Amino acid sequence: MSRPVVVVSDPLPEATLAELRPHCELRLVDGRDRADLLASVADAVALIVRSGTQVDHEVLAQAPALKIVARAGVGLDNVDVTYARSAGVTVVNAPDSNTVSVAEFTVGLVIASLRHICAAAQHVSEGEWRRSAFMGGELAGRTLGILGLGRVGRQVARRLTAFEMHVIAYDPHVSAAEAAEVGAELVTFDTLLTTSDVLTIHLPKSPATTGLLGESELARVKPSLCLVNTARGGIVDENALAAALKDGRIACAALDVFAEEPPRASPLLHLPNVLATPHLGAGTDSAQLRAGRSAVHSVLRVLETAGV
Numbered sequence: 133m134s135r136p137v138v139v140v141s142d143p144l145p146e147a148t149l150a151e152l153r154p155h156c157e158l159r160l161v162d163g164r165d166r167a168d169l170l171a172s173v174a175d176a177v178a179l180i181v182r183s184g185t186q187v188d189h190e191v192l193a194q195a196p197a198l199k200i201v202a203r204a205g206v207g208l209d210n211v212d213v214t215y216a217r218s219a220g221v222t223v224v225n226a227p228d229s230n231t232v233s234v235a236e237f238t239v240g241l242v243i244a245s246l247r248h249i250c251a252a253a254q255h256v257s258e259g260e261w262r263r264s265a266f267m268g269g270e271l272a273g274r275t276l277g278i279l280g281l282g283r284v285g286r287q288v289a290r291r292l293t294a295f296e297m298h299v300i301a302y303d304p305h306v307s308a309a310e311a312a313e314v315g316a317e318l319v320t321f322d323t324l325l326t327t328s329d330v331l332t333i334h335l336p337k338s339p340a341t342t343g344l345l346g347e348s349e350l351a352r353v354k355p356s357l358c359l360v361n362t363a364r365g366g367i368v369d370e371n372a373l374a375a376a377l378k379d380g381r382i383a384c385a386a387l388d389v390f391a392e393e394p395p396r397a398s399p400l401l402h403l404p405n406v407l408a409t410p411h412l413g414a415g416t417d418s419a420q421l422r423a424g425r426s427a428v429h430s431v432l433r434v435l436e437t438a439g440v
């Protein structure tokens with residue numbers, strides 16, 4: 133009897149692939165290569181992805197035997213979940229797998245931004261030593277605004293209250309009591325915009341959140357604002373943000389995510405007050421192992437239930 137085909141189209145740790153191998157024909161492909169992806173899913177029962185693969189209508193329509201799409205991570209914005217479910221395909225993610233890694237990375241970006249660590253390191257590597265060029269600011273006493281107080285937002289709040297920041301948050305699905313548990317004060321969206329010294333974004337990308345921070349929202353922030361985005365590109369309008377950074381209406385931004393990745397044409401690239409990283413929030417061994425294992429276990433459960 134032929135073994136069920138499982139396609140893995142983004143890198144996963146070898147230890148997680150080893151758990152799958154005995155149970156299936158494992159097909160490793162590059163999800164960014166559309167032709168290869170479309171050909172590979174034609175007889176697949178399961179597809180495991182991270183953020184590099186677009187699981188859209190075309191991919192799903194090409195995979196009539198598909199039973200599950202497992203996201204080895206959190207964001208499902210690269211999966212057409214509505215169409216998948218209407219076609220009887222289970223869609224799962226790995227909600228807690230990378231929370232701590234993203235929160236720690238966010239803290240790193242906040243400190244690096246306020247203390248100009250990356251620019252200063254570059255400066256020294258070029259043989260320079262102008263200490264006065266990198267005067268920074270303390271976190272202590274500054275107001276941290278968190279947009280989206282879910283798993284990552286709460287872990288960021290816990291960590292940055294320890295740095296003596298005053299933490300405020302906007303999240304319509306969270307109560308004041310839940311926010312208080314992690315040291316955050318719930319405020320309105322407008323208060324978040326107008327009073328944050330550092331504003332960090334931790335919500336999913338969806339039609340409702342795309343462009344949530346556009347020209348008019350960015351016009352209301354403090355000119356000294358440091359904006360941090362480890363959630364998804366496109367939640368902030370890149371053209372509006374680039375214009376504000378160029379005009380000094382926003383002091384700086386630290387961005388791990390872009391509307392298009394890699395961000396070949398982003399107006400935010402090469403600005404001196406932008407610290408850009410290549411979608412590294414979940415880039416730790418532990419997070420990748422947890423996310424990969426979670427996706428693999430979901431696939432194995434579905435294969436077992438379906439008896440394939």
Ligand SMILES: NC(=O)C1=CN([C@@H]2O[C@H](COP(=O)(O)OP(=O)(O)OC[C@H]3O[C@@H](n4cnc5c(N)ncnc54)[C@H](O)[C@@H]3O)[C@@H](O)[C@H]2O)C=CC1
Nearest residue numbers: 206207280281282283284303305334335336362363413414
């Ligand atoms: N850079 C990276 O490597 C990673 C990025 N992410 C991104 O971070 C996002 C957040 O992750 P989690 O905290 O685990 O998700 P979560 O689902 O636990 O929390 C998201 C929170 O956003 C809130 N929210 C939704 N719409 C909102 C709105 N319009 N205004 C304010 N709050 C709103 C929700 O109520 C929820 O509390 C993910 O969806 C993903 O896109 C996640 C993991 C890794």
Ligand SMILES: O=C(O)CCC(=O)C(=O)O
Nearest residue numbers: 182183205206207230414
């Ligand atoms: O797959 C990755 O490493 C990116 C993680 C991510 O963005 C997510 O889990 O939402």
